[in-house]
Amino acid sequence: MSRSSTSSSERPAPREAVAAPSAAIVATRAQRIASLIAVGTLLLALFGSAAVDLLSPATPPKLFGIEAQKREQRRAAAHFLDGSLAREFEERLRETSRMRRLGLAAWVPLLYRTLSEVPATLIAGRDGVLFMRDRMTVADNDGTPLQVAVNRLAVLRHWLQRLGTRLLVVPLPRKEATLTSAVPPTYDAHPERDVQARAALRAAGVEIVDVAPIWAQSPEPLFARADSHWTPTGAGLAALATATAIRNGVAPTWPRIDSAHADSDAWQYASTFGLEELATNLLPAGGHVVMRFLDPGIGKPVAEPPVDGPLPIQLAGTSFSRNAAGTHTWFVEALAGLLGEPVWNTARAGITPVDALVDGLRRGKGRIAATIVLELPGHLLISVPSPLHDISRVFLELPPPPGLTELPIGAAAGFTLPAPQRGSTLVPGAHGGAEITRLLARVAKDQFLYPRDATLYVELRGKLTGGNAAVTVDSAPRPLVADWKPGRERLLLPVVSLGSGAMFDVHVRLPQGVTLQFESFRVLTDLDVAGATAATAGRASGTPTGFEQRLALPRSDPLAAGDCLGVFLTRPGAEPLTASFDLHFADGTTATAWSGTAGSKATLLLPLGAFAGRTPTAVVLRSDGKLPGKPTAAWLLRRSR
Amino acid sequence: MVFSSAVFLYLFLPAFLLAYALSPRALKALTISAFSFVFYGWWRPDFVLLMLASSVIDYWLGGRIARQRAAGTGNGRRELVLSMVANLGLLGYFKYANFGVDTARTLLQACGFAGDFGWTAVVLPVGISFYTFQTMSYTIDLYRGEVRPASSFIDFLCYVSMFPQLVAGPIVRYAVVEHELRTREHTWYGFYQGVLFLQTGIAKKVLLADTISGIADRAFAVPDAQGLGLLDAWLGITAYAFQIYFDFSGYSDMAIGLGLMMGFKFPFNFDSPYHSQSITEFWRRWHMSLSNWLRDYLYIALGGNRKGPVRTYVNLALTMLLGGLWHGAAWNFVAWGGYQGFWLVIERLAGKRPWYGVAPTAVRVAITFVLALFGWVLFRATGLGHAIQYAGAMLGLGPAGAPTNVAALTTPLAWTGLLAAAAITWTLPSSQRLAARAHPLWVLLLQPCFLAALLHLHYQDNVPFLYFQF
Incomplete structure (x- = not known):
């Protein structure tokens, strides 16, 4: 458009330079041969690939766990009009393309060996060490998701303990956080997060096996170079640490081992790159030791539980314990050998141990192993945005913990929960059908303050037909999400997340075509509600900023972990006001049990675990606002277990 | 598809x-x-x-x-x-x-x-x-x-x-x-030339544009270019300049090739644009079919240069602004059009010579390329604010922040792609000239490149063409 122009030369005309082929390009013999080669190459590549892929498609890769579920969901939801069906077709074509597999078997090793190029999901480290890219990162910075997951594990541990089972968690250190010298300098895998995660688990009362100290003494490689799993050395040491923990600190001795076999790393590279075995000849060979026990008759892993009698130690693990072929890995072989007893391996090839735990609880048919070893890959705690997001599946498989009682809702004598807000739709009756239906029960915001440490449990009863429903318990941060499946008439889920909650929600989402004959919604607790000790309220007196009221507690035993203070707070007006509760103890000391903002008419359930061992004598309420006409009521609620 | x-x-x-x-x-x-x-x-x-x-x-x-x-x-x-x-x-x-x-x-x-x-x-x-x-x-x-x-x-x-x-x-x-x-007409030589265009286009897209795309993506992913270092900023935009050129010209080559295979002669779209010695020349070599369309149906319809110098400049600027808007419904595209129009007007004022017209050829090419790079910042940025911050980083004026490491994270493959792209851009003639001659040696060298592109296509995830969004 910037061309020099006059009126006449600016007349629009097709004056574009076009691709005009000329016979001159095939004039000579060499040109004709070149043309045959070029056209032949193109047609052979196009038609040859098409023929091979259509006539001899490859088997698509097998997916596990959540990846398999996601794929199924995606396929089920694919539609013609929005193009998602076409995308699925392309994905399928990609997965089953034999030419793609053959081509990549040559191309990927070439790229790796010449340019250290690896697929986007990987990072090439030093000395041929490969790392998973998604495990190199830390999912969050404030630690909330990690702490929520840790709290849920603590509840699981406590729940199992009350059922007579010991839960031993083995947090698997990330390869990225262990082989730090092989991590490229431009990446930071934040190895300190693994240490923090273990510390958080310990602090929450979860019994863990820390393999880091025993690994630190090993001069041998602990992780395979081309794979995110352990070498036999790493697995053996992890098994020794686990067996020692199971034996309460007494280290078992090693049975005789044959470690003479050596294996090539090339197949691991091929597997990590997702290549055919054909590629192994082109990939770095390397090698590592393979171990096996020499003596028969020592403890062995078993894949099936005994028909009756007590269950052996259950190993709920991942691909660190069972590979894609369904075979036990050296970790579980070594663990059973070291313990000298069978280990029931419910591990699944994949990355989440939840499937394995659920599988074991189901196959136990009412029996639960006396010891469950839970293998927890470190990146599940550190690198994913929602660690153990599906742990509700485990809660749903467990029998109720003993000692749960109903916490009454609405007006009743003693400490009760406030009634759900008006308009709550989670009420007895028939729901769902033709449309997507959302049912909700909500205890008013700012009117109820409750602990998220499994002091409370939600129980839902009803009959579901036509498909699954999604249940969400509690509110931010990180409400617990569960699948309600037909055939399950009772759901019991703990309220466990982080800190205290102010908006207690229960959602049930019924997809189109799913119906629910809902029977009841109850809140259960292991607090001794019936035996609650009521405080005697003194007269409220005005202060320069509001008022103060003393509530005397009857003489009682020292507080225990899990005890709570239940309060009905009533103040004039409708606006939320600040308040604080100071505990006075028999030894003359005081401590603040809680301070913050609460509704003018609020129910508070305040955990007193921080004051375990001390004997409270009174609670002093300080609040802004006008003097209340009605005295505050408070109860000391003891944990029933 | x-x-x-x-x-x-x-x-x-x-x-x-x-x-x-x-x-x-x-x-x-x-x-x-x-x-x-x-x-x-x-x-x-x-x-x-x-x-x-x-x-x-x-x-x-x-x-x-x-x-x-x-x-x-x-x-x-x-x-x-x-x-x-x-x-x-x-x-x-x-x-x-x-x-x-x-x-x-x-x-x-x-x-x-x-x-x-x-x-x-x-x-x-x-x-x-x-x-x-x-x-x-x-x-x-x-x-x-x-x-x-x-x-x-x-x-x-x-x-x-x-x-x-x-x-x-x-x-x-x-x-x-x-x-x-x-x-x-459906001729063997027409089909053959179409094959050459198609093979060239696929190789350009997959082996060059796609391998260097990560560099630009990483540089432009730095929020508001905070802490983007001087070298990283230049690396990112240079990579983008080559990415968009080889992506778009690769697509055009494929289209022209497929057209020839059916007997159609489509217009050329690129003619070594980074060889340009002025922005005026750049627009004769870049996205030529759009330039010609805008010239014939917009610029001339507005009066072209027939209504005096002032109207010529206004028409030129307006055409480029609308050309920018054609690329995308966002203010940064309008600004990109305005930027191009500004340089065209400046060169037109100087008698269709760039203000650096006295410099040696290589310098003129280099300056034009750098001016194009600043234009690409407007084109690639997520918004005007981002573009200004990015351009500031190119001038060493970026705000302090966590240092980025675009260069350090660039893989050997991406470096190879970038260097190859630069070498091809400035040492080889345009693909239409190569295809028009169809020298047997070039044809034979093209075949492994084409096959490598097909293999690499399997390797990478689907990478759509940049101009699909327009």
């Missing part, structure tokens, strides 16, 4: 070539149209209806224009206006409605109003910018008496929907293919 996908290369294209070869001459246009509709509707079948509607309207209006002119009963002005309204209306709604609503909302909110329209965002149909320009060229050229009407609706449909250039150009004016729609 994209050219660089398995479904296109190993299902669609073999099936099409087979069907096209077996079709009798009279049905070849129908075969092209049928396959083109499958190609276009692959990801959004409903958008096929939109293209069909656009085709029906313009074919009908074009026919009326031609009949009026032939019968001497009118000049078809009303039909032309209707065609413009229909095409620009479609383009305006699907491409610019979201932009208009967002802008209005921002203005209202700045004035203290709620500005909430309850607007549901419109999805942009792929290629609408290209095919509406093509159909408009048909009715305009008929109105101007420069072409004859399409002999049948199938021929016209074939012109509008022809899959090689449907979604990302080159913009083929009806006048260019008018003759070939009626009768065209």
Whole structure:
């Protein structure tokens, strides 16, 4: 458009330079041969690939766990009009393309060996060490998701303990956080997060096996170079640490081992790159030791539980314990050998141990192993945005913990929960059908303050037909999400997340075509509600900023972990006001049990675990606002277990 | 469907070539149209209806224009206006409605109003910018008496929907293919040259554009270019300059090649643009089919250079602003158009010479390239603010922040791609010149590159062409 122009030369005309082929390009013999080669190459590549892929498609890769579920969901939801069906077709074509597999078997090793190029999901480290890219990162910075997951594990541990089972968690250190010298300098895998995660688990009362100290003494490689799993050395040491923990600190001795076999790393590279075995000849060979026990008759892993009698130690693990072929890995072989007893391996090839735990609880048919070893890959705690997001599946498989009682809702004598807000739709009756239906029960915001440490449990009863429903318990941060499946008439889920909650929600989402004959919604607790000790309220007196009221507690035993203070707070007006509760103890000391903002008419359930061992004598309420006409009521609620 | 996908290369294209070869001459246009509709509707079948509607309207209006002119009963002005309204209306709604609503909302909110329209965002149909320009060229050229009407609706449909250039150009004016729609030659050498273009295009797209795309993506992913180092900023934008060139010119080569394989001669779209010694020359070499379209249907329609120097500058600037807006409904594209228009006006003021015209050739090429790079910042940034921050980082004025490591994270493959792209850009002639000569040595060297591109295509995830978004 910037061309020099006059009126006449600016007349629009097709004056574009076009691709005009000329016979001159095939004039000579060499040109004709070149043309045959070029056209032949193109047609052979196009038609040859098409023929091979259509006539001899490859088997698509097998997916596990959540990846398999996601794929199924995606396929089920694919539609013609929005193009998602076409995308699925392309994905399928990609997965089953034999030419793609053959081509990549040559191309990927070439790229790796010449340019250290690896697929986007990987990072090439030093000395041929490969790392998973998604495990190199830390999912969050404030630690909330990690702490929520840790709290849920603590509840699981406590729940199992009350059922007579010991839960031993083995947090698997990330390869990225262990082989730090092989991590490229431009990446930071934040190895300190693994240490923090273990510390958080310990602090929450979860019994863990820390393999880091025993690994630190090993001069041998602990992780395979081309794979995110352990070498036999790493697995053996992890098994020794686990067996020692199971034996309460007494280290078992090693049975005789044959470690003479050596294996090539090339197949691991091929597997990590997702290549055919054909590629192994082109990939770095390397090698590592393979171990096996020499003596028969020592403890062995078993894949099936005994028909009756007590269950052996259950190993709920991942691909660190069972590979894609369904075979036990050296970790579980070594663990059973070291313990000298069978280990029931419910591990699944994949990355989440939840499937394995659920599988074991189901196959136990009412029996639960006396010891469950839970293998927890470190990146599940550190690198994913929602660690153990599906742990509700485990809660749903467990029998109720003993000692749960109903916490009454609405007006009743003693400490009760406030009634759900008006308009709550989670009420007895028939729901769902033709449309997507959302049912909700909500205890008013700012009117109820409750602990998220499994002091409370939600129980839902009803009959579901036509498909699954999604249940969400509690509110931010990180409400617990569960699948309600037909055939399950009772759901019991703990309220466990982080800190205290102010908006207690229960959602049930019924997809189109799913119906629910809902029977009841109850809140259960292991607090001794019936035996609650009521405080005697003194007269409220005005202060320069509001008022103060003393509530005397009857003489009682020292507080225990899990005890709570239940309060009905009533103040004039409708606006939320600040308040604080100071505990006075028999030894003359005081401590603040809680301070913050609460509704003018609020129910508070305040955990007193921080004051375990001390004997409270009174609670002093300080609040802004006008003097209340009605005295505050408070109860000391003891944990029933 | 994209050219660089398995479904296109190993299902669609073999099936099409087979069907096209077996079709009798009279049905070849129908075969092209049928396959083109499958190609276009692959990801959004409903958008096929939109293209069909656009085709029906313009074919009908074009026919009326031609009949009026032939019968001497009118000049078809009303039909032309209707065609413009229909095409620009479609383009305006699907491409610019979201932009208009967002802008209005921002203005209202700045004035203290709620500005909430309850607007549901419109999805942009792929290629609408290209095919509406093509159909408009048909009715305009008929109105101007420069072409004859399409002999049948199938021929016209074939012109509008022809899959090689449907979604990302080159913009083929009806006048260019008018003759070939009626009768065209299918020769071995034409097919062979088409193969060479196709192979070159795939190699350019996959081996060059895609391998270096990560560098630019990483540099532009730094939020507001905070802490983006001087070298990283230059590395990122240089990589983008090569990425967009090899991506878009690769696509154009493939389109031209596929056209030749069917006997069509499409216009060239690129002619070594980074060899340019001025921005004026750059626009003669970059996206030539769009430049020519804008020149012939907008710049000249506005008066071109026929109404004095001031109007010439205004027309030039306005054309480039609208050209920028054609690329995307966002202010940074308008600013990019304005930036290009600014340099064109400056050069026009200096007698069509750049202000650095006295410098040696290599320096002129280098300065033009750097000016183009600053333009690409506007083009690639997520918004005007981002573009300003990024340009600031290129000038060493970036705000302090966590240091980025774009260069450190660049893989050997990406470095290889970048260096190869630079070497090819400045040492080899353009692909049309190479394909026109078809030197046997070059043809033989091209084959492993083509096969490597096919292999690498399997290796990488689907990477769409950049110009699909326009």
